[in-house]
Amino acid sequence: MKIRSGVSPIVATVILILIATAAGVLLWVWVSGYVSRNPTAQSALDERIKVEAVRVEVETNSSKVTVYVRNVGSVTVNISSGYVLDVNGNLIMGGPVNSTLVKPGEVGSVVISSEQELIKGNLYIVKIVTQRGTESLYSFVVPP
Known part of the structure; x- marks a missing residue:
């Protein structure tokens, strides 16, 4: 009998989904910091x-x-x-x-x-x- 070693396809899929979700959240936080400026702070600078x-x-x-x-x-x-x-x-x-x-x-x-x-x-x-x-x-x- 042959023993297969490695990660099952289900576990690999779950790990990839978690990595993609985390990357999406980090990208959203980074972009929202540049896009949404505080108008009061900007007015104070102007x-x-x-x-x-x-x-x-x-x-x-x-x-x-x-x-x-x-x-x-x-x-x-x-x-x-x-x-x-x-x-x-x-x-x-x-x-x-x-x-x-x-x-x-x-x-x-x-x-x-x-x-x-x-x-x-x-x-x-x-x-x-x-x-x-x-x-x-x-x-x-x-x-x-």
Whole structure:
């Protein structure tokens, strides 16, 4: 009697099906990572702003800083916060501002006001932040 050695055809077929299924799953995971991009993350990359100018109004016991922001990116930005810092990075005034939408290529304005008086002749830094976290800094001197 002859003894046959080797793998039976049924076991070989099951192994080939498992290998093909695993390869298909790996291919699907790899392709889906490239095809489906997170639109929010992509928008954050396309978002760019630039502070064009600053207008400062200082009165007794109050200050108002109007910041003009240009959208140089390719998506509409939502300006959510504005801060005025001293040269050491300490917060002087600011925080959340009225939401300002700025379309690509346009200029929007943000008003930061406080009951604190900015010192004339001092150097300050204004920081504008969008809802997605994009920032722009601009330094200015309060006119005498």
